[in-house]
Amino acid sequence: MEHCCDHSGYHGHSPTIIPVYVPVCSCCGLPLASCGCRTSARCAYLLHQEIGVDPGVTEKVAMIGGVAQVSPVLDYMPVDGASSTEVKVVIKASDGTTTTIDETTIAPGYYVKDDIASLSPGSMMTLSVTGCCARLRWRETIEY
Numbered sequence: 122m123e124h125c126c127d128h129s130g131y132h133g134h135s136p137t138i139i140p141v142y143v144p145v146c147s148c149c150g151l152p153l154a155s156c157g158c159r160t161s162a163r164c165a166y167l168l169h170q171e172i173g174v175d176p177g178v179t180e181k182v183a184m185i186g187g188v189a190q191v192s193p194v195l196d197y198m199p200v201d202g203a204s205s206t207e208v209k210v211v212i213k214a215s216d217g218t219t220t221t222i223d224e225t226t227i228a229p230g231y232y233v234k235d236d237i238a239s240l241s242p243g244s245m246m247t248l249s250v251t252g253c254c255a256r257l258r259w260r261e262t263i264e265y
Contacts, residue, residue, distance in 0.1 A: 123167075130250050136153065138140050140185050140230075148165070151158070156257055163250070164259045165188075165193045165262055166262070166263045166264075167261065167262060168260065168261045168262075168263050169258070169259075170241075170258065170260070170261055171256055171257065171259075172246075172257050173176065173254070173256035173257075174250045174254070175253075175254040175255075176200055176250070176251075176252060176253075176254075180247065180248065180249040180250075181248050181252070182245060182246070182247045182248075183241050184244070184245055185215075185242050185244040185246070185259070185261065186242055187261030187262045188263070189264050190240065190241055191242075191259040191260075191261060192237065192239050192240075193237045193238065193240065193246065193257050193258065194207070194237070194257070195210060195233070195234040195235075195237060195256070195257050196229075196231070196233045196235070196255065196259050197224070197234075197253050197254065198227075198231045198234055198254055198255075199227045199228075199252055199253050200253060200254060203251075203253065204252065205226075205252055206253050207220065207223070207224065207253070208223075208224045208227065208228040208251075208252060208255045209223045209224075209248075209250070210222040210223075210246060210248055210257065211235075211245060211246070211247040211249075212240065212246050212247075213236075213244065213246075214241065214244070215242060215243035217239075220238065222234070222237065227253060242250075
């Protein structure tokens, strides 16, 4: 004899589910009752940014925006058959100092460099390559 059960000993009908509306904050996604954004006139968002280059487009420039420090990540790999390889990042910080990251004679494979120093909004980054594909990625904090 078959029973309507969930094998836990409960026999009968399934429990009734009653939908409940819980208003959430459009800034942080928490229920309004536990959100702190209502006391602030601003909401913060993370905006993902990326620039990429390859043998067809060998250089791009980007400005760091937002309201907080960013930590860029560089990933790169040489293209098949490249006779010479180089990935270069020139960073001009908002205080005027310049830093250069230069990777040359790159063996086949995929590489990630995530130890680039934090940068302030207003910094400029130039990414250039020879015989490689590369991209710089970071997240900017934007307030509304």
